Amino acid sequence: MSLTVENVSRSFSGDKAVDNVSFTAKKGEIIGLLGTSGCGKSTVLRAISGLDTGYEGTITVNGLKSRSVNKDLGIIFQEPRLMPWLTVLDNVCFGLEGDKKEKKTKALKLLQQVGLHGFEHYYPKQLSGGMAQRTAIARALVTEPETLLLDEPFSALDAFTKLQLQDMLLDLWNSYQPTMVIVTHDIDEALYLCDRIIILKGQPGSVHKNIEINKQKPRSKADPELTKLKGEILKALELEKKAASF
């Protein structure tokens, strides 16, 4: 068991935002936290990351209780959050320690993998949104974390870039096999990437459904089974009526 979240609740100044959320992730599993805006998806992710320690409940990473930031965790935020004064290469090296040459070799290898070969001396201001997010992904992966947390990583990108980066993420997952927890509000994205989708609902948010998808990746987006699942999810989120009336 690589990641366990047990009865996690979180209140902000008296108001409960997340109530009793529990789930587990097997090693190498891709988990999707899906829900409408304001249901506490990101709150759960921040609790796992250790950036927020004000929660109740237990989070176990690799069998160890975790209450602080952890070297085994990598985080990718919604925005790239690159240091504007560092080059792409130095940004990727940001979380690495040790020998300079070694750091550079590792970073260059990852930059190649995310398709940014030749851009290592660019500054963030010269990058497009997609390139910046690729850099951020490289920065998170270069430390080879066992668990990767992604907070709506592609929601600020245009549709085409989003598709490209989803495929890139699957390629990277193939080569590093990290456990991943992806927060998303995009049902198609969740169906395309995840082995398990956890639907959070309500205010405070709690686990509404835990759906396992046993399907080989990469998946076809037109797969009838997935389409059926999508209908179920829409129904679960009580969005179907609205969707039909549009």
Added chain:
Amino acid sequence: MAVSERHQNNSTAFFAKKEKAAQVKSRYSILKVPAGKIGLSLLLPVLLLLSWEAGSRLQLIDSHLLPAPTVVLITLWSMAADGSLWQHTGATLYRMFWGFIWGTLIAVILGSITGMSKKVELMVDPLIQAFRSIPSLAWVPLFILWLGIGEVSKVTLIAVGVFFPVYLNVTGGIQSVDRKLIEVGKAYGLSTFQLIRRIVLPASLPSFFTGLRSGLGLGWMFVVAAELMGASQGLGFLLVLGQNTVRPEVILASILLFAVLGKITDSILKKLQDKALHWQDRMENNEAA
């Protein structure tokens, strides 16, 4: 449906070519000097100088009050020849240098502490703000009384002038560092010291430079004030000397020197600023693109 890896790499290579082409283009456009624009901005000053010179020569302007530009230049020339120009400029630059260094140093130390700690800010900031509202020239008599008429009181006065803008900008710069970037550092488990060194300092550098440049401007103002009151050398002393000996050309020469020195020191800082902050996504940096 899936976009293949090869596709991705192709599109990235395409991006690369496009961006490199754009860069090359912008590099050349910097070299192109728009001669027409320079001519236009020189037109008015040149006309003004010419009519001033002509007015003086034709005795339309009383040259005892406003000597011709050439007379001012000749005065400068003779001062350079007898060495007094270098002596006075040197004295002023010396005071400016130490005042600027001390003012900046104290401002950076105090400013970083108040910027980092809310408690210290609550304790120290009101006091500093109160001192700031005192017109700094009001300190002059006190400084002279305490520190004498020598260099120390002058340097102190300049340092006071430089202190406030640098302090305010350092504090403000640190407080406005993007919380999201700090979070990235925290996610990598950086210690407080590492957070400061690797994120807070570089992120507040732009604001620091803004403070330095306005501090320098105020420093030049204060050096004049300091030298107007009891100095035996320096450009400010030249102003007084010109007034007492009724030689407006000496006053004008001194004013001209102040302007030139102020401009030179500011452009040195600007150069440093551009070098240190080339990564910034600013309007100014993108002008050439």
